[in-house]
Amino acid sequence: MADKTFKNIVNFFFEAGMLSKTPRTGFQFLGTGKQSVAEHSFRVAIIGFALAKLVGDVDVFKVVRMCLFHDLPETRTGDLNYVNKHYVDAKEDEAIEDLASTLPFGNEIEEVLTELKKNNTKEAQLVHDADQLELILELKEQLDLGNQYASRWIHFAKERLKTDIGKKIADQITNTDSSAWWFEGRDHWWRKI
Secondary structure, X not given: OOHHHHXXXXXXXXXXXXXXXXXXXXXXXXXXXXXXXXXXXXXXXXXXXXXXXXXXOOOHHHHHHHHHHOOOOHHHHOOOOHHHHHHOOOOHHHHHHHHHXXXXXXXXXXXXXXXXXXXXXXXXXXXXXXXXXXXXXXXXXXXXXXXXXXXXXXXXXXXXOOOHHHHHHHHHHHOOOOOHHHHOOOHHHHHOO
């Protein structure tokens, strides 16, 4: 491979790092919470992996790749919330084409993002649900901390779910205290002090 190829790959790594500096903008309307696009994408990938394993008859690796790359265009467009999207055309396809043209594996990124956009495969539907489930988890955390508006947002996020497994997981999220994973049944941890 030529030096130019390695330079493009390194530039891609730097560009992907911008997602950790790119805030998710919807929280400004919620009034609480803060999250970068990278933080969001990381949990989406974990959720996507779990959904794919639970469903069983899908390409798990493709689901995880879609999850990792689903917000990659936001390195160039920024994160547009639902209000922004009503007024702004982000040209995400152009952003991905420009990025992909510089990478020897760029066509693979384009392919998974095109499949995700078409949303006509099981893998793409699971990724869309993983994206919404991550939002629901974040909103449930805010609700548990006292933000009453989060429940309204959860309602609309749940309406966007497409898969049966996504809907079941969303119901469990709304019925689970966000601190239960470390607090519930752990009274003995707190008595040792």
